[in-house]
Amino acid sequence: MLDTFLANHQGEATTTAGYEPKVRLHIKPxxxxVKIVNVTDDLLDELYRELEKQSCPTNGGKPLGPRSIGCVGFTNCPAGVAHEKPGCTTGALR
Incomplete structure (x- = not known):
């Protein structure tokens, strides 16, 4: 589903290029x-908490900060459903 989302993304090429490493490094692993119908708010919250704690090789071995974690999400999820994460100005998945 994520590969299809990236392949069919209608936005600017630079936006899609920015999404690709986030999907590859943080979401897909x-x-x-998980089937899209089984992605819940709790599962996404767990993902964000994990990103806050685990070291990230692309961040000098440090965990991602709140702004970077917010950028892991998208304005619309691959299923086309808009999500919001409280306090996030990027419209990340929630």
Whole structure:
């Protein structure tokens, strides 16, 4: 589903290029096995908490900060359903 979302994304090429590493490095390894109908708010909250704690090789081995974690999400999820994360100005998945 994520690969289809990226392949069919209608936005600017630079936006899609920005989404690709977020999907590859952060979303697919943790949620790639989960069917979209089984993605819940709690599961996404768990993903965000995990990103806050685990080291990230692209962040100098440090965990991601709140702004970077917010950027892992998208304005619309691959299923086309808008989500919001409280306090996030990027419209991340929630």
């Amino acid at each position: 943790r949620l790639g096995h």
